[in-house]
Amino acid sequence: MIKTNQIAKATSGLAALLASTTLATGALAQDRASVAPPAIPAEAPITIRQFPPSPPSNLPTGGRVVSGNATISSDGSTMRVDQSTDRMIANWQSFSIGEGYTVVFNQPNGQSVALNRVVGQAPSQILGDLIANGQVFLINPNGIVIGLNGRVETGGFVGTTLGIAGEDFLAGSYQFTGTGGSILNQGDLAGGVVALIAPSVVNDGTISGDTALAAGTGVTLDFDGDGLISIEVSASDLATLVENNGLIQADGGLAILTARGASDAMRGVVNNTGVVEASSIGERDGRIYLFGDMDQGEVNASGTLTADFVETSAARVNIDDSLNVITNGGTWLIDPNDFTIAASGGNISGTTLSNNLANGNVTITTASQGTPNGNGDIFVNDTVTWSANVLTLNADRSIFINTEMFGSGTAGLALEYAQTDTGGDYFVNAPVNLASTGSFSTKRGSDDRIDYTIITELGAEGSTTRTDLQGMSGDLTGNYVLGADIDAAATSSWNGGAGFDPIGDDGTANSFFSGYLDGLGHSISNLFINRPDEDRVGLFSTVISDRNAPDPIRSGQMRNLIIEDANITGNLGVGILAGQTDADVTNVHTSGEVAGLGDIGGLIGLTSGGGNSTVTEVRRSSSSADVTGASQIGGLIGACFYCEISSSFATGNVTAVQRENWQTERAGGLVGFFGRGRIDQSYATGDVSGELDVGGLVGIVFVSQFTGRITNTYATGDVNGRQNIGGLVGHLVNEVVEDSYAVGRVSATTEAVGGLFGRIGANTDLNNLFFNTETTGQSNACGVVDFAGGCTASALTSEQMRDSSIFIDAGWDFDNVWTIDPNINDGLPYLRSAQPVEVAPPPPPPPPPPPPPPPEPNPLxxxxxxxxSYPVGSxxxxxxxxxxxxxxxxxxxxxxxxxxxxxxxxxxxxxxxxxxxxxxxxxxxxxxxxxxxxxxxxxxxxxxxxxxxxxxxxxxxxxxxxxxxxxxxxxxxxxxxxxxxxxxxxxxxxxxxxAGLITDDFDSLLAAVADSDIRPGLRAIILEILAIYGGNEDFDSISDALPYARLALAAYSDDPFVEGWTNIGNYSANLTGFQATVFRNNTNGEVVISFRGTDSILDVLGADITLGLLQIRQAYALYSSVVDECGCSPTLTGHSLGGGLAEVVSASTGANAVVFDPAPFASAPYLPEPTETTNITAFRNSWDPLTTLSENFLGDASLAEIITVRNAGQLSSAQAVATGQIGYNHSMANLLRAMEAVDLVNQTLKDENLK
Structure with a gap:
C-alpha cells in the first residue's frame, strides 16, 4: 500500500523513497465492505527517479531566480527569500529543510506567489519549518516528504511532483502535467489553501485550510486569496492514489480528495481512514469531496467526515462500517455508477447508512456515464432504519428496494429515478415503513417532484380527513402512500353493512380519483364492500388519468400494493382494486372474493382507455381471488378495452352464473372480454366455467383487424361451458396469438370446443402454439374456424409438453422469456417474469381398505x-x-x-x-x-x-x-x-x-451390563443404551475423556487423588475461592491442570462477576507458571466454573482443554479477538440447567467438538423443585457415572465374544 511503508520517521522517510524504484498504487480488491488501501497491480508502477543516496542538505541549495525579483540569503539555520515582485520563479538544485532549520519567504502581500522548481535529482524533505506571508509553490518531480516534525505555515502552499510551464504560472493559469514521484505528509501544513498534487499523495499528518489532495498526470488548480475554488484531474497515464490517514481541517471552506486513473487495471483510488473536518463558520458552509473518476475510479471511505455537505463519488464507492459522516442537518451525497446497500459485499451496510442518517440527510446518486461498469442502478439489499432526516436515492436508471426499510418520526425518503435513462423505474419488492409525520416523494427524470401524504391508518366510517385510507375521499386529486399495513376488518360493520365507501365516488355523476396511490409494499387486509346495487365498486370506484399529461407521468397511477382477503360485491364494474380505471397499475396483488353482474375482475372490473395516449397498462400484477358474475368476468380484469397486460397472472377460479336476464358469457381465467390491446408474458391457472365464449386465458377477443396481440401466455385451468369453449381463448377475432399453450381439460355441451380455441373468426394470425391432447381431452386445437386461414397449432403429449427443445425449435425465447424446471409448474414451460405460484393439490382420498383376509390358524x-409413561421413580x-x-x-x-x-x-x-x-x-x-x-x-x-x-x-x-x-x-x-x-x-x-434396561440408577445400570447371566441378550439393546447416554454418538470420545472427567471431579476433593496420576501441587486463593490441582500421568508424563468449579448450580448462577474476573487472572498466572516450570504444554480441564476457566485460558493460549458442563464465559470482555477454540472439547449433560439458562457458552458456533451426554442423572423440573435438588443435573459425579456407563457398554459392544 502506498504509504512508502509509512515513511515512518522523519529522516527514514527519505530513505524509504530512495530505496524504492516504484511506489505501487492501483485498484482495491473487489471487497465492497473493505476500505483497506489497495493492492496495486505490478503493471501499474509509479516510477521514482534514481539517484545515488546521499544525506539531504539542511537548507535548499543552488537557488537562482529566473523570473521576477527576489534575494536569497542564509544566516546559520535560517534562509530568507525576500521577494519584491508579486510573482517570482526560482530554480533550485535541491530544496530540503533539516530539523531545526527554517526557510522564510518575505513577500509583498498575501497574494504574492513564489514558484520553487527543483532541477536536481534529490527529493525534497521538509523536516524543519517553511514560513511565508504569501503563497509558495514547491515543484519537485523526484518526490516530496514533509516529516514528522516538519511544519509549513504559509498564505497558501502547493506541493507537486508535476510540472508547470513558466508562462502559465506567471499568467495565473495553474495547469500541471507530468509523471513525477509521490508526496507524503507526516507533519503540519497550514495555509489559506494547501494543495498536494502528484500521482500518489498520502497524508498521515495534519493539514489546516482549504485542502486539495489530487492524484493524476494532468491537474488544473484554481484558487485565489479567498480560498480554493476548484481542482480538476483531467488526465492520467498511471494508477493513482490519494489517501488520508491523518487530520484535515478546512472549517468554513473546502476539502477535496480526488484521483483519476488510466484504466480499470490502473484505476484512480481515493482512500480515507482519517478525519476530515469542514464545519461551517458563520455564513460559510463547509464542503468535503472524495472524488474518483466515474469511469474506473474508486473511493473507499472510513474514518470521520464532518461538513455541511459531503460527497463521495466514483465509479465504485465503498463505505466501511466504521465511517461516521456528520452533516448537522446537511447532506451526504454518494455518487457511484451502481450502488448497493448490503450487509456484506455491497458499497455500504444498512447499519452504517442508518447511523449516518442520524447526523444529517444522505443522498445516493448514480451516474452510468455510458460505461460498462454500471447501469446507474441503486439496490437496497439491507435494512435501513432512521428516525429523522431524508434519504434520497437518485438513480440514472432504476431503484430496487429488496429489503424492508424502517423510517419513523420525521424520517423521509425521496426516490428520484430515470434521471438519464427514460426506461428506468423504481421497484418496491419489500415494504417501506414510514410514519405519517415523515415525508415521501418521487421524481422521474426532469419531471417535477411529486410529494405524497403518508397513510398509516384505516380511518373512520365517512372520513374525509385526507390523512387516512377512507379519508382519501376528501381529496380525489391527492397523492398518497401507505406507510404501514392496514387492517380493514372494521369495515364489515360500516354504513349499515354496506362496508367501505369506494374512493372516487362522492355521489356526483362525474366524480373520480385522479391522484396517485403507492402502497410501498404494504397490505390492506379484510376490506369489505357489499353494494350489490351500485356500479363501479372496489377500493377505488373510478380512476381517471390526466389525458393531457405525457404517458409516463399520467396521474391516477396505483402501484406496489397488496389487498388481501377482500370481500367485494357490486353490480356493474367490480374489482378489488378498482371498479373502473384507465390509469396504470403496477405491482398490485389481490386475494379474496369478488361478485357482481357484469365487468367483474379479481383486480379491476373494467379498463376504459380511450385511445393510444391513454392505454391502461397493467404490469407485474396478480390476483388469486375467486370471481363470480354473469358476463365479462375475468380472474384479473373483467373487461379490458385499450389495455396492455404484461408479466401478470391470475390463479383464482372464474364462474359465470345466471343473473336475472343476463346470459352467462365471456369468462376468462385472466380476462373476460379483451378489446384492442396486448397481453404479454402472462398466464392463468384457475378453472373457468360459463355458457358462451369461455377460455382458460381470455373469454372473447374482439378487436379491429390485427390491432390486438397475445404473446408468451399459457393457461392450465379446466374450462367448461356450452359453446365457444377453448383451453386458451373461447372466441377469437382479429387477433395475433403466438408463443402460447394450454393444458387444462376443456369440455362443452354443444359445438365449438378446442384445445386452444373454441371458435376463431376472420383476420386471425396464429403462430407457434401448442396444446396437450391428453390433458385437454381435445384432439383439435380449434373447434370452429370461420375463415379460410385455418387453424395452425401443434398437439403434444404430456411428455412432449415438458421437452424444452420442441419449443426452442419453434422459435420460443428460452434465453429471456421462458424456462423449464421439473419442480416448477408441474415441469411445464413457465415465464421468467411471472414465476407461477405453486399451489399444492389436495391429497387424493385414501384407497378403500382391502377386504380382511380370512382367519389363519396361528399366524401370530x-x-x-x-x-x-411415568416419571422415573414415581x-x-x-x-x-x-x-x-x-x-x-x-x-x-x-x-x-x-x-x-x-x-x-x-x-x-x-x-x-x-x-x-x-x-x-x-x-x-x-x-x-x-x-x-x-x-x-x-x-x-x-x-x-x-x-x-x-x-x-x-x-x-x-x-x-x-x-x-x-x-x-x-x-x-x-x-x-x-x-x-x-x-x-x-x-x-x-x-x-x-433384557430391558429402564433406569436412572447408574449402579443398577452398571451391574446389569456386567451381569454375565444376561449378557447373551445384551447386545440387542447396547446400541439403544448408547443412543440414550451418548448424545452425538461419539462414544469413543466419551471413553477417551474419562481420565479428564475423573481429574475434574477430583478437584472438588480436599485431598485430590486419581489412580494412575500423581498430585504435584494444589493451589488456592482464599479471597476469590480459586482452587486448582496439577496432576502428572504416571505412564506418559502428561501434565494436566484441573480447575475446581462449583458443583451447585445456584452457586454458578449467583457467582460474583468481580471474583470471576480475578479467578481468570489467577488461572492465567497458574498456567504460565506451570509452563515455565515443566517446559511443557499442559492440558486443561475442569467442571462448571472450573470448566469455564479452562476454556478461557485455552481460547487465549491455544492449550488443549477437555471441559465438563462449563460455565458461560463467551461474552467476557477479556477474551482475545479472535478467540482460538479449536483445541477445546466440551462435554455437557443435556439436562444441566446451564445448557438452557445461558446462550454464552464459549465456542458454541466454533468449538471443534461439543459432545452431549444425555440423561446423566436426569430429574424433571418438577421433581427438582419438589425435592430441592435443583443442582442434581449439574453434578460432576452424575456426569462421570453416565460417561462410565457409556464407556462400559461401548467396550462391551467391541467385545468379540458378543459378535
Missing amino acids: TLTSGIQS APFRPTLQLVGSGFSNVTEIAFVFTDPAGNTGTVIWNEANGLLDSRFNATSDSMATLMPVLLGANDVPGTYNWTISITNGDEVVLRNFTVVYARAQVEEPVTNVDPGQDGRSSPLGDEED
Whole structure:
C-alpha cells in the first residue's frame, strides 16, 4: 500500500523513497465492505527517479531566480527569500529543510506567489519549518516528504511532483502535467489553501485550510486569496492514489480528495481512514469531496467526515462500517455508477447508512456515464432504519428496494429515478415503513417532484380527513402512500353493512380519483364492500388519468400494493382494486372474493382507455381471488378495452352464473372480454366455467383487424361451458396469438370446443402454439374456424409438453422469456417474469381398505415395545406390548400368569365383557393391536419378570412366554417373530428373554451390563443404551475423556487423588475461592491442570462477576507458571466454573482443554479477538440447567467438538423443585457415572465374544 511503508520517521522517510524504484498504487480488491488501501497491480508502477543516496542538505541549495525579483540569503539555520515582485520563479538544485532549520519567504502581500522548481535529482524533505506571508509553490518531480516534525505555515502552499510551464504560472493559469514521484505528509501544513498534487499523495499528518489532495498526470488548480475554488484531474497515464490517514481541517471552506486513473487495471483510488473536518463558520458552509473518476475510479471511505455537505463519488464507492459522516442537518451525497446497500459485499451496510442518517440527510446518486461498469442502478439489499432526516436515492436508471426499510418520526425518503435513462423505474419488492409525520416523494427524470401524504391508518366510517385510507375521499386529486399495513376488518360493520365507501365516488355523476396511490409494499387486509346495487365498486370506484399529461407521468397511477382477503360485491364494474380505471397499475396483488353482474375482475372490473395516449397498462400484477358474475368476468380484469397486460397472472377460479336476464358469457381465467390491446408474458391457472365464449386465458377477443396481440401466455385451468369453449381463448377475432399453450381439460355441451380455441373468426394470425391432447381431452386445437386461414397449432403429449427443445425449435425465447424446471409448474414451460405460484393439490382420498383376509390358524407374531409413561421413580413398571398378526378384532380374552422379582405369582384375566382395571387392549386393525397389561406384582422393583400370556381368538388360543429383566433404563426391545405350532391351535412357543434396561440408577445400570447371566441378550439393546447416554454418538470420545472427567471431579476433593496420576501441587486463593490441582500421568508424563468449579448450580448462577474476573487472572498466572516450570504444554480441564476457566485460558493460549458442563464465559470482555477454540472439547449433560439458562457458552458456533451426554442423572423440573435438588443435573459425579456407563457398554459392544 502506498504509504512508502509509512515513511515512518522523519529522516527514514527519505530513505524509504530512495530505496524504492516504484511506489505501487492501483485498484482495491473487489471487497465492497473493505476500505483497506489497495493492492496495486505490478503493471501499474509509479516510477521514482534514481539517484545515488546521499544525506539531504539542511537548507535548499543552488537557488537562482529566473523570473521576477527576489534575494536569497542564509544566516546559520535560517534562509530568507525576500521577494519584491508579486510573482517570482526560482530554480533550485535541491530544496530540503533539516530539523531545526527554517526557510522564510518575505513577500509583498498575501497574494504574492513564489514558484520553487527543483532541477536536481534529490527529493525534497521538509523536516524543519517553511514560513511565508504569501503563497509558495514547491515543484519537485523526484518526490516530496514533509516529516514528522516538519511544519509549513504559509498564505497558501502547493506541493507537486508535476510540472508547470513558466508562462502559465506567471499568467495565473495553474495547469500541471507530468509523471513525477509521490508526496507524503507526516507533519503540519497550514495555509489559506494547501494543495498536494502528484500521482500518489498520502497524508498521515495534519493539514489546516482549504485542502486539495489530487492524484493524476494532468491537474488544473484554481484558487485565489479567498480560498480554493476548484481542482480538476483531467488526465492520467498511471494508477493513482490519494489517501488520508491523518487530520484535515478546512472549517468554513473546502476539502477535496480526488484521483483519476488510466484504466480499470490502473484505476484512480481515493482512500480515507482519517478525519476530515469542514464545519461551517458563520455564513460559510463547509464542503468535503472524495472524488474518483466515474469511469474506473474508486473511493473507499472510513474514518470521520464532518461538513455541511459531503460527497463521495466514483465509479465504485465503498463505505466501511466504521465511517461516521456528520452533516448537522446537511447532506451526504454518494455518487457511484451502481450502488448497493448490503450487509456484506455491497458499497455500504444498512447499519452504517442508518447511523449516518442520524447526523444529517444522505443522498445516493448514480451516474452510468455510458460505461460498462454500471447501469446507474441503486439496490437496497439491507435494512435501513432512521428516525429523522431524508434519504434520497437518485438513480440514472432504476431503484430496487429488496429489503424492508424502517423510517419513523420525521424520517423521509425521496426516490428520484430515470434521471438519464427514460426506461428506468423504481421497484418496491419489500415494504417501506414510514410514519405519517415523515415525508415521501418521487421524481422521474426532469419531471417535477411529486410529494405524497403518508397513510398509516384505516380511518373512520365517512372520513374525509385526507390523512387516512377512507379519508382519501376528501381529496380525489391527492397523492398518497401507505406507510404501514392496514387492517380493514372494521369495515364489515360500516354504513349499515354496506362496508367501505369506494374512493372516487362522492355521489356526483362525474366524480373520480385522479391522484396517485403507492402502497410501498404494504397490505390492506379484510376490506369489505357489499353494494350489490351500485356500479363501479372496489377500493377505488373510478380512476381517471390526466389525458393531457405525457404517458409516463399520467396521474391516477396505483402501484406496489397488496389487498388481501377482500370481500367485494357490486353490480356493474367490480374489482378489488378498482371498479373502473384507465390509469396504470403496477405491482398490485389481490386475494379474496369478488361478485357482481357484469365487468367483474379479481383486480379491476373494467379498463376504459380511450385511445393510444391513454392505454391502461397493467404490469407485474396478480390476483388469486375467486370471481363470480354473469358476463365479462375475468380472474384479473373483467373487461379490458385499450389495455396492455404484461408479466401478470391470475390463479383464482372464474364462474359465470345466471343473473336475472343476463346470459352467462365471456369468462376468462385472466380476462373476460379483451378489446384492442396486448397481453404479454402472462398466464392463468384457475378453472373457468360459463355458457358462451369461455377460455382458460381470455373469454372473447374482439378487436379491429390485427390491432390486438397475445404473446408468451399459457393457461392450465379446466374450462367448461356450452359453446365457444377453448383451453386458451373461447372466441377469437382479429387477433395475433403466438408463443402460447394450454393444458387444462376443456369440455362443452354443444359445438365449438378446442384445445386452444373454441371458435376463431376472420383476420386471425396464429403462430407457434401448442396444446396437450391428453390433458385437454381435445384432439383439435380449434373447434370452429370461420375463415379460410385455418387453424395452425401443434398437439403434444404430456411428455412432449415438458421437452424444452420442441419449443426452442419453434422459435420460443428460452434465453429471456421462458424456462423449464421439473419442480416448477408441474415441469411445464413457465415465464421468467411471472414465476407461477405453486399451489399444492389436495391429497387424493385414501384407497378403500382391502377386504380382511380370512382367519389363519396361528399366524401370530408378538413384538414387545417397552416404554415407561411415568416419571422415573414415581410409578410402577408399565410396559406396552405390540401384537402383530391377524384376527385381533375377534380377541375375546387375555390371561396373564406372572412371577415378579419378589417371588409373587398369580393369574389375571382380561375379557371382552368385563375388562380389567388399569388394562388396555386396542385392536388398531385386524393385523395390529397394542396391549398395556395391569400391574403384575411388585411396584417398580428391578429384577426379572416372567409372564405367560394366553390370547383367545374365537376358538383359537396362542401362548407366549415372556421374560423381562427390569433395571429402570428406558430402551426398546427389537422385533421378534414367533412361528406357529405344528397343530395350528394351542401353541406353547417356548421361552424368550428380553433384557430391558429402564433406569436412572447408574449402579443398577452398571451391574446389569456386567451381569454375565444376561449378557447373551445384551447386545440387542447396547446400541439403544448408547443412543440414550451418548448424545452425538461419539462414544469413543466419551471413553477417551474419562481420565479428564475423573481429574475434574477430583478437584472438588480436599485431598485430590486419581489412580494412575500423581498430585504435584494444589493451589488456592482464599479471597476469590480459586482452587486448582496439577496432576502428572504416571505412564506418559502428561501434565494436566484441573480447575475446581462449583458443583451447585445456584452457586454458578449467583457467582460474583468481580471474583470471576480475578479467578481468570489467577488461572492465567497458574498456567504460565506451570509452563515455565515443566517446559511443557499442559492440558486443561475442569467442571462448571472450573470448566469455564479452562476454556478461557485455552481460547487465549491455544492449550488443549477437555471441559465438563462449563460455565458461560463467551461474552467476557477479556477474551482475545479472535478467540482460538479449536483445541477445546466440551462435554455437557443435556439436562444441566446451564445448557438452557445461558446462550454464552464459549465456542458454541466454533468449538471443534461439543459432545452431549444425555440423561446423566436426569430429574424433571418438577421433581427438582419438589425435592430441592435443583443442582442434581449439574453434578460432576452424575456426569462421570453416565460417561462410565457409556464407556462400559461401548467396550462391551467391541467385545468379540458378543459378535
